[in-house]
Amino acid sequence: MKEFIVTRNDAGQRLDRFAAKCAPRLPSSLLQRYFRTKDIKINGHWAKPDARLREGDAVRLYVPDEFFEAAKPKGNDWLASLRPQLDIVYEDADLLLVNKRPGVLCHAASGWDGRSLIAQIQAHVYQAGQWDPAAENSFAPALCNRIDRGTGGIVIAAKNAGALRVLDEKIRTREIDKSYLCVCLGTPEPREGRLENWLFKDAAKNQVYVKPRSEPGASIAITDYTVLTSRDGLSLVECRLHTGRTHQIRVQMAHAGHPLLGDGKYGVERVNRTRGEDRQLLWSYKLTFSFVTPAGPLDRLAGQTFTVKDVPFVRRYFPEAGFPGP
Numbered sequence: 001m002k003e004f005i006v007t008r009n010d011a012g013q014r015l016d017r018f019a020a021k022c023a024p025r026l027p028s029s030l031l032q033r034y035f036r037t038k039d040i041k042i043n044g045h046w047a048k049p050d051a052r053l054r055e056g057d058a059v060r061l062y063v064p065d066e067f068f069e070a071a072k073p074k075g076n077d078w079l080a081s082l083r084p085q086l087d088i089v090y091e092d093a094d095l096l097l098v099n100k101r102p103g104v105l106c107h108a109a110s111g112w113d114g115r116s117l118i119a120q121i122q123a124h125v126y127q128a129g130q131w132d133p134a135a136e137n138s139f140a141p142a143l144c145n146r147i148d149r150g151t152g153g154i155v156i157a158a159k160n161a162g163a164l165r166v167l168d169e170k171i172r173t174r175e176i177d178k179s180y181l182c183v184c185l186g187t188p189e190p191r192e193g194r195l196e197n198w199l200f201k202d203a204a205k206n207q208v209y210v211k212p213r214s215e216p217g218a219s220i221a222i223t224d225y226t227v228l229t230s231r232d233g234l235s236l237v238e239c240r241l242h243t244g245r246t247h248q249i250r251v252q253m254a255h256a257g258h259p260l261l262g263d264g265k266y267g268v269e270r271v272n273r274t275r276g277e278d279r280q281l282l283w284s285y286k287l288t289f290s291f292v293t294p295a296g297p298l299d300r301l302a303g304q305t306f307t308v309k310d311v312p313f314v315r316r317y318f319p320e321a322g323f324p325g326p
Contacts, residue, residue: 006056007055014049015051015052016032032049039063042058042060089306094159100151100155107146117143117155131159144164171244176289177241178244178284180241180283182237186233197210239253260281290303
């Protein structure tokens with residue numbers, strides 16, 4: 001038998017999900033059996049799998065020790081030794097907005113990598129004394145959205161489980177608006193409009209294809225765009241996402257005949273080489289918390305907009321435009 005005390009970051013979870021995290025080697029079929037035999041209890045009393053946990057609850061799992069992981073170490077050397085290099089747009093006790101550099105992975109491709117954005121964020125929060133993994137049953141600071149390795153811009157990270165639940169829900173209900181700047185080939189006509197397509201992702205190839213109509217596996221993608229300025233066969237375009245599909249802006253702009261400069265997957269390689277660009281010129285530069293429903297601990301952010309200080313390719317190709325554009 002092992003007992004776990006529910007912390008603030010575990011409160012609000014279903015009992016069965018919490019138990020599965022506490023005993024990660026326990027098959028789900030056996031987990032359900034232990035519920036039926038009343039071997040999983042809250043504060044000494046049997047409870048149903050969907051019972052909601054409260055801070056301070058004592059959860060006891062009367063299951064063999066082989067299904068638990070080894071006890072957590074009291075120290076995490078990598079968290080203390082890593083020197084995070086973060087461009088922080090905004091930070092408070094609940095969340096971080098970080099301006100990710102192109103080339104940085106949001107999560108490590110395989111295993112642990114201290115260069116990944118999430119590793120640096122976790123080290124930052126740990127060193128600030130806002131998260132102690134040894135005191136947690138299951139929670140770790142987490143990213144709420146991700147952007148491609150070659151794309152720069154704002155990524156949201158939650159420092160606690162309450163903020164993570166709110167942010168995940170607000171992203172799902174599209175109450176967080178994200179705007180991007182990109183450099184494309186040519187000048188889209190009309191200069192302001194909407195791109196609406198069905199996108200299908202081939203996961204094996206990590207390639208996205210535009211479909212003319214709905215079909216199994218395809219998802220609707222909607223992007224509003226505005227041409228801010230044009231010169232030398234290129235245009236600076238602002239894109240506002242209404243959906244969040246993989247490679248959405250890159251694929252839709254390419255399908256419209258205006259691929260992004262530097263895009264090695266959907267762009268024009270000859271032009272990319274001539275211009276010396278090997279990553280898509282795309283930056284998530286602005287984020288607005290457009291809450292229309294209560295946001296609990298994050299209500300204070302309703303209506304607030306955050307913008308990065310600089311987008312390098314705007315200065316490089318459109319110095320006359322200023323920032324973030326005319």
